[in-house]
Amino acid sequence: MSKTLGSGACGEVKLAFERKTCKKVAIKIISKRKFAIGSERDADPVPDVKTEIHILKKLNHPCIIKIKDFFDAEDYYIVLELMEGGELFDRVVGNKRLKEATCKLYFYQMLLAVQYLHENGIIHRDLKPENVLLSSQKEDCLIKITDFGQSKILGETSLMRTLCGTPTYLAPEVLNSFGTAGYNRAVDCWSLGVILFICLSGYPPFSEHKTQVSLKDQITSGKFNFISEVWAEVSEKALDLVKKLLIVDPKVRFTTEEALRHPWLQDEDMKRKFQNLLCEENKSTALHQVLAQPSTSQKRLLEGEAEDADTTKRLAVCAAVS
Structure with a gap:
């Protein structure tokens, strides 16, 4: 995780990078400790986090933020697409x-x-x-x-x-x-x-x-x-x-x-502009998906390494038996 993008009463949003693609993402970190303090004054807000996750997972629309992952650890971590603007x-x-x-x-x-x-x-x-x-x-x-x-x-x-x-x-x-x-x-x-x-x-x-x-x-x-x-x-x-x-x-x-x-x-004209922006985003998303996949040469290299490792194992077994 990198710099803080924003903060609120119950947590903050940080910049992070996906390991496979190096694509930027936003991680919303919600403090369980602050929730515990808040629940003493108000109705328990913890279900709001679970409701948010449940809703985000079922939604798929270009004008609604997309969830990439969720972690329930010492705090709640919601991984979202990054909006640079x-x-x-x-x-x-x-x-x-x-x-x-x-x-x-x-x-x-x-x-x-x-x-x-x-x-x-x-x-x-x-x-x-x-x-x-x-x-x-x-x-x-x-x-x-x-x-x-x-x-x-x-x-x-x-x-x-x-x-x-x-x-x-x-x-x-x-x-x-x-x-x-x-x-x-x-x-x-x-x-x-x-x-x-x-x-x-x-x-x-x-x-x-x-x-x-x-x-x-x-x-x-x-x-x-x-x-x-x-x-x-x-x-x-x-x-x-x-x-x-x-x-x-x-x-x-x-x-x-x-x-x-x-x-x-x-x-x-406005609707055409929106459609063009949508097309640009779809192309960018498709490019990142391609980059996330290993190339043919990388696959062959990995397959070759696996074969070499398997051959070494078999030779070791044969030597032990003899």
């Missing part, structure tokens, strides 16, 4: 805001990923820019959703009542659901709306720093902070999609399918 959060902060065309490319991929999750009965429950990773430092790149520690596998008619996620991105029904009606996959669509708002404007729609109105009241009323000078530079179609995702009533709020059909995302 870092977090979407840092990209937005570094640029103040993203170009609308870039937002569209990234958001289209987020929708595809979350649509796939929902089709497989999975709700992420903690979608935010920190949990969206970029494949490279280039502006046009693939994104992948990560961190499934809060995720839940849910039946078609099931509802959840657990208060979890990051406050700024929580849907109104999550804040109102504790011990009441519950909530479903629509919470992810609300979080996507918050992410899109931030990418387009460079600031969050709801903030704890607004002292006159609590964060909960801002969210449950659906009254987001709209700065007209900032949004004057954003297209009407983009703003319309944001509004459709930030509808308080989850029954009226856009689903991922509806969002993907929205006029703002009917952009063939």
Whole structure:
């Protein structure tokens, strides 16, 4: 393992290299000791690790992070594909805001990923820019959703009542659901709306720093902070999609399918760019797989060495018998 790529409350992510291919990977190290301390205050979080592993192993989508291995030792070690571009959060902060065309490319991929999750009965429950990773430092790149520690596998008619996620991105029904009606996959669509708002404007729609109105009241009323000078530079179609995702009533709020059909995302150039990026990644993956296999000459050399060793063994046995 090499340098630390990031850290959080329960662990850190380190850079490492695969022995066979020398390909870079990310290792998420989750401290069992910190979990033990945390479980004294909260509900036992250890199952979250196992849930994350279980979910990651069953998923296969180009816009969802891929798990390579898992080790349960003195700590938990999750080996993941490395995303060289870092977090979407840092990209937005570094640029103040993203170009609308870039937002569209990234958001289209987020929708595809979350649509796939929902089709497989999975709700992420903690979608935010920190949990969206970029494949490279280039502006046009693939994104992948990560961190499934809060995720839940849910039946078609099931509802959840657990208060979890990051406050700024929580849907109104999550804040109102504790011990009441519950909530479903629509919470992810609300979080996507918050992410899109931030990418387009460079600031969050709801903030704890607004002292006159609590964060909960801002969210449950659906009254987001709209700065007209900032949004004057954003297209009407983009703003319309944001509004459709930030509808308080989850029954009226856009689903991922509806969002993907929205006029703002009917952009063939953007979709072609995504397909090209996908092709580049597939070629790179195929190349690393080839490199991981021994060449024909290497195989022959290994086979020859094995034959020589076998001959030596047979001669030794014959000498011992005689």
